[in-house]
Amino acid sequence: MTQTEPRVIRAPRGPVKTAKGWSQEAAKRMLMNNLDPEVAEHPEDLVVYGGRGKAARNWAAFDKIVETLDRLEDDETLLIQSGKPVAVLRTHEWAPRVLIANSNLVPHWATWEEFDRLDQAGLMMYGQMTAGSWIYIGTQGILQGTYETFAGAAQKHFGGSLKGTVTVTAGLGGMGGAQPLAVKLAGGVSINIEVDPTRIQKRLDTRYLDEVADSLEDAIVRAERYKGEGVARSIGLLGNAAELVPRLVALNWTPDLLTDQTSAHDPMWGYLPPVTPDEDAGKLRQDAPEEYRQRAYAAMAAHVRAMLELQRRGAVTFDYGNNLRQRAYEAGVEDAFSYPGFVPAFIRDSFCEGRGPFRWVALSGDPEDIRATDAALLELFPDDERLQSWLTYAADQIAFQGLPARICWLGYRERDRAARLFNEMVADGRLKAPIVIGRDHLDAGSVASPYRETEAMKDGSDAVSDWPLLNFGVGIASGASWMSFHHGGGVGLGFSQHSGLVIVADGSEDAAQKLARALTNDPGLGVIRHADAGYDLALDVARERGLDLPSLGI
Ligand code: NAD
Numbered sequence: 001m002t003q004t005e006p007r008v009i010r011a012p013r014g015p016v017k018t019a020k021g022w023s024q025e026a027a028k029r030m031l032m033n034n035l036d037p038e039v040a041e042h043p044e045d046l047v048v049y050g051g052r053g054k055a056a057r058n059w060a061a062f063d064k065i066v067e068t069l070d071r072l073e074d075d076e077t078l079l080i081q082s083g084k085p086v087a088v089l090r091t092h093e094w095a096p097r098v099l100i101a102n103s104n105l106v107p108h109w110a111t112w113e114e115f116d117r118l119d120q121a122g123l124m125m126y127g128q129m130t131a132g133s134w135i136y137i138g139t140q141g142i143l144q145g146t147y148e149t150f151a152g153a154a155q156k157h158f159g160g161s162l163k164g165t166v167t168v169t170a171g172l173g174g175m176g177g178a179q180p181l182a183v184k185l186a187g188g189v190s191i192n193i194e195v196d197p198t199r200i201q202k203r204l205d206t207r208y209l210d211e212v213a214d215s216l217e218d219a220i221v222r223a224e225r226y227k228g229e230g231v232a233r234s235i236g237l238l239g240n241a242a243e244l245v246p247r248l249v250a251l252n253w254t255p256d257l258l259t260d261q262t263s264a265h266d267p268m269w270g271y272l273p274p275v276t277p278d279e280d281a282g283k284l285r286q287d288a289p290e291e292y293r294q295r296a297y298a299a300m301a302a303h304v305r306a307m308l309e310l311q312r313r314g315a316v317t318f319d320y321g322n323n324l325r326q327r328a329y330e331a332g333v334e335d336a337f338s339y340p341g342f343v344p345a346f347i348r349d350s351f352c353e354g355r356g357p358f359r360w361v362a363l364s365g366d367p368e369d370i371r372a373t374d375a376a377l378l379e380l381f382p383d384d385e386r387l388q389s390w391l392t393y394a395a396d397q398i399a400f401q402g403l404p405a406r407i408c409w410l411g412y413r414e415r416d417r418a419a420r421l422f423n424e425m426v427a428d429g430r431l432k433a434p435i436v437i438g439r440d441h442l443d444a445g446s447v448a449s450p451y452r453e454t455e456a457m458k459d460g461s462d463a464v465s466d467w468p469l470l471n472f473g474v475g476i477a478s479g480a481s482w483m484s485f486h487h488g489g490g491v492g493l494g495f496s497q498h499s500g501l502v503i504v505a506d507g508s509e510d511a512a513q514k515l516a517r518a519l520t521n522d523p524g525l526g527v528i529r530h531a532d533a534g535y536d537l538a539l540d541v542a543r544e545r546g547l548d549l550p551s552l553g554i
Helices: 022-034 059-071 112-120 140-157 176-185 197-205 216-229 241-250 281-287 289-312 324-330 342-352 367-380 385-397 415-427 466-478 509-532 536-544
Strands: 047-049 076-081 084-090 098-102 166-170 189-194 233-238 356-362 405-410 435-438 482-487 497-505
Touching: 022 059, 022 435, 022 497, 059 076, 059 084, 140 176, 140 342, 140 356, 140 385, 140 405, 166 176, 166 216, 166 241, 176 189, 176 197, 176 233, 189 197, 189 216, 189 241, 197 233, 216 233, 216 241, 241 289, 281 289, 289 324, 342 509, 342 536, 356 367, 356 415, 367 385, 367 405, 367 415, 385 405, 415 435, 415 497, 415 509, 466 482, 466 497, 466 509, 497 509, 509 536
Parallel strands: 076 098, 098 482, 166 189, 189 233
Antiparallel strands: 076 084, 356 405, 356 435, 435 497, 482 497
């Protein structure tokens, strides 16, 4: 029998397009880039990151999307229903070229059980956040956000730097793999528990992780030594967090900072329960799914109980947006929510200013284009110290995965300025090909996620998902190249709804106008959402930067 070789996808590069417009070409290249082996966690299964976050429903759907984007006219819109291209409609030139809806279920049915049934019947796929919306750029994408979080923790608890502290976390996957480097950037030492040796190797290869310990005891010795020397360093540790975090309690050793980024949002496919050496987790999941589920839940409960105990002993503990607390709560840990999520703990002020992830990708494929945009932003925002230090570091240290890309955090009335500058640089030839601009859904105004982005809102409006729907509509009305509406990203089915925006700077005058509107209104919604919830900072920003909010008299 002949074995079929896995398909290897790599986006085309350069200034020559085969699609009829740059928005279509960009959508095609970004879909492909999401599945580039340098970018995706499991490209052979179309899985990009975040458990089973996929870019297309199956290979037939992928091929059909690519083929359709190549023939799509500038006044047509392609509809994608959970990773499958379902229709091409005549619209108009200012309409998005692609509209995407991923994993959405009527609230009463919004469970993993129902999703799994539909997934197995071939009717759905899980889009995560930037997987199904075609704007994942590899681990760098989250590095800046993760850095913001650890820098926020340093600011709040450790006098502005993590120097001389040890962080313990788990999960070195697509997103979690950014943690060791982010802690290091914030000045600290970290121990990073990961059950899959290939994930550890990948982080070593891409310089996100410095070294690997032989055992928990060895990791602690190394960490204490670096801590004492004030050296920033990251240590990987092979093992299961559900066993190793409780062992920290038993060893009576408490880290300074404690979190977790395993894929706990997905108890069936994301969080791996401990197995004995003669057991195969994959086989157990297939042969005895109920037993597997129960073991995953029991493991998450043990993990969280240990985190709570370490918190009582003084570790600054926070949830890192994977819904681990909820899973432990479902498994009977009543005080699972005794430690906060990272957004209310460290990020909310940024959201009040509409500050959030702004990412861009060079369709030329030439790293020089990203270098030129880095330099241009350093000049455009000379007074933003965080931006200055991040971009300087990133330009020097970040290894690109797939198409060269960059991310930084910019706020309301900043993203539009950056985007228009990039458009001018494409127009006058300073850049060799168009630039794609988008963002994560970990964002100020496009997400309803009560255990993450909208946890503990001032007015109690955590679960109101009118806001991401308005965001989806606003992007469409403002000239985005493609918009997406997803359910279940980050924290899993039933727990979040969120919208994604991507837009292309192709150097044209039309693009300049679309960029100005879309990238003013999109972060604007973050300010609006937080002003409406009563945050003083957001109200000030709304007044100072000229938003029109009739119900607030602004
Ligand atoms: P991933 O699936 O690529 O990686 C998860 C990693 O956890 C895998 O490498 C897996 O081997 C490891 N793992 C699973 N169970 C384990 C266990 N018991 N002990 C040790 N390691 C274990 O997922 P990802 O993209 O890295 O995302 C991780 C989680 O973070 C997801 O739940 C995701 O939804 C969430 N997330 C958070 C943010 C954020 O900003 N905080 C953003 C995106 C995603």
